[in-house]
Amino acid sequence: MQIIETISAMRGWSEAERRQNRLIAFVPTMGFLHEGHLCLVRAARKRGDRVVVSIFVNPTQFSPGEDFAGYPRNFARDHELLANENVDVLFHPAVEEIYPAGGQTHVDVEKLSLPLCGASRPGHFRGVATVVTKLFNIVLPHVAIFGEKDFQQLQIIRQLVRDLSMGVEIVGHPIVREPDGLAMSSRNSYLAPEERLAALCLSQSLCKAERLFRRGETYAPAIVRLVLSEIAKQPLAAVEYVKICDAQTLDELEEINRLAVLALAVRIGRARLIDNKTLRQ
Numbered sequence: 001m002q003i004i005e006t007i008s009a010m011r012g013w014s015e016a017e018r019r020q021n022r023l024i025a026f027v028p029t030m031g032f033l034h035e036g037h038l039c040l041v042r043a044a045r046k047r048g049d050r051v052v053v054s055i056f057v058n059p060t061q062f063s064p065g066e067d068f069a070g071y072p073r074n075f076a077r078d079h080e081l082l083a084n085e086n087v088d089v090l091f092h093p094a095v096e097e098i099y100p101a102g103g104q105t106h107v108d109v110e111k112l113s114l115p116l117c118g119a120s121r122p123g124h125f126r127g128v129a130t131v132v133t134k135l136f137n138i139v140l141p142h143v144a145i146f147g148e149k150d151f152q153q154l155q156i157i158r159q160l161v162r163d164l165s166m167g168v169e170i171v172g173h174p175i176v177r178e179p180d181g182l183a184m185s186s187r188n189s190y191l192a193p194e195e196r197l198a199a200l201c202l203s204q205s206l207c208k209a210e211r212l213f214r215r216g217e218t219y220a221p222a223i224v225r226l227v228l229s230e231i232a233k234q235p236l237a238a239v240e241y242v243k244i245c246d247a248q249t250l251d252e253l254e255e256i257n258r259l260a261v262l263a264l265a266v267r268i269g270r271a272r273l274i275d276n277k278t279l280r281q
Helices: 007-019 035-047 075-084 124-139 151-163 186-190 193-198 200-214 220-232
Strands: 002-004 024-029 050-055 089-091 143-147 169-173 237-246 260-268 271-279
Touching: 002 007, 007 024, 007 050, 007 089, 007 124, 024 035, 024 124, 035 050, 035 143, 035 169, 050 075, 050 124, 075 089, 089 124, 124 151, 143 151, 151 169, 151 260, 186 271, 193 200, 200 220, 200 260, 200 271, 220 237, 220 260
Parallel strands: 002 089, 024 050, 024 143, 050 089, 143 169
Antiparallel strands: 237 260, 260 271
16 A cells, blocks of 8 residues: 655556546545444445555544544554555655645535534534545545435535535445444544543434334424433433434425425534434335
């Protein structure tokens, strides 16, 4: 596995691969990899001739007071995991490489960035959209794989690719869960043992909501009330939001009469956890 740290070297590698008509599949990450990330890497291997994984903790998607400085990092372990997956290139740029002094340009996907996580993390999705655009322009992938746990992020990236006429296929990968149902996340490492147990309220409440929907309940506020009541049983959990939205527009729904997403964000200790469940008629 080759490690590349500069934009010029990364772009040069990709241009050479493209001249050989090789398909480049790309998995952008912030590192501290877990099985969920590795599932994205395996999906990329099925989609492309060459696999590139980036590790870059993007400062512009962290609001003041968030955990940028303390975000978990373990490059040596990440390197070993990716080498074992036969990744072709690990792109690991410095912050100064991605954001040189004097930059003035940002990418803002306006409407999709407003609800859900965007309401409580102002500027977050502008940072995400900007760095993903930069990474696409550097890595030059044919296809990029993103996890569906970050459902709003996935829809924003799909929108920016359409709006900016990028020639990148965006593929969503189903949420990867621990055996007890907790969605895999790098921030799970923040959880103390009792908090880790409390965090199961996210997936458990989503499953109960899905069962209610399958029994015929389509009134969104009733399903939201069920989720809130389930999470309220866990004293360590503080709800940030529980919403049912149109799966494409992210407009909040009152009646579930089309593909919808039940999305939530919950704080447990110092961990902010998100999860979701798609609801299909």
